[in-house]
């Protein structure tokens with residue numbers, strides 16, 4: 001399989017009705033680790049993830065994967081902030097992406113069952129996904145993305161409004177995925193989570209990449225006043 005990274009972003013801009021929402025962004029991401037995107041509400045975190053994933057129209061610039069766009073697209077997953085579940089059972093939600101990828105039914109079923117165990121929904125295999133709790137839903141969405149073994153997984157606020165236990169379970173799944181080689185690029189508004197998971201940080205402010213650094217360096221000695229204020233919990237606009 002060809003190399004997916006580096007992912008290179010050059011002068012990329014997202015514009016809506018004449019207003020620049022994001023950019024210009026210049027960024028190079030390498031193939032290891034967990035990249036956490038942080039910044040104030042409305043700063044452009046979701047837009048950046050969508051830009052990298054290739055699901056927003058650019059008004060300028062380009063986003064380039066080492067292996068080319070078509071192959072890169074196939075090797076990525078994306079978990080949205082409020083994932084939509086199929087009106088089917090937990091198991092069917094997990095087998096569906098595998099069937100789309102033409103996996104034989106017995107293997108798809110075995111993998112789906114295995115994932116229900118891993119996410120603590122082993123007893124809920126035949127429950128309708130639409131009646132799951134917020135945390136269960138989020139875990140199912142994560143499993144549905146990971147079940148296809150993506151090389152890169154984008155997640156937009158995977159733990160928004162979840163309690164501590166659900167958050168811990170999701171972080172454990174993410175850490176296991178990262179350990180087994182899945183490249184994770186995610187946003188969070190939770191600085192504790194950012195510190196626990198990040199190996200590198202992108203700090204976004206007013207639609208621009210304000211700071212991009214290794215996690216240790218960023219949390220210990222952020223370079224810009226705004227990043228330091230944000231880490232202090234001050235209001236940064």
Ligand SMILES: Nc1ncnc2c1ncn2[C@@H]1O[C@H](COP(=O)(O)OP(=O)(O)OP(=O)(O)O)[C@@H](O)[C@H]1O
Nearest residue numbers: 016021039040041042043044045046047048187189
């Ligand atoms: N489709 C759209 N049309 C117009 N404006 C948009 C659109 N999508 C996003 N925006 C605006 O672009 C800016 C960036 O939004 P984005 O969702 O990327 O920010 P965010 O950092 O993820 O915010 P939050 O932390 O609140 O989720 C915001 O001002 C938002 O209102």
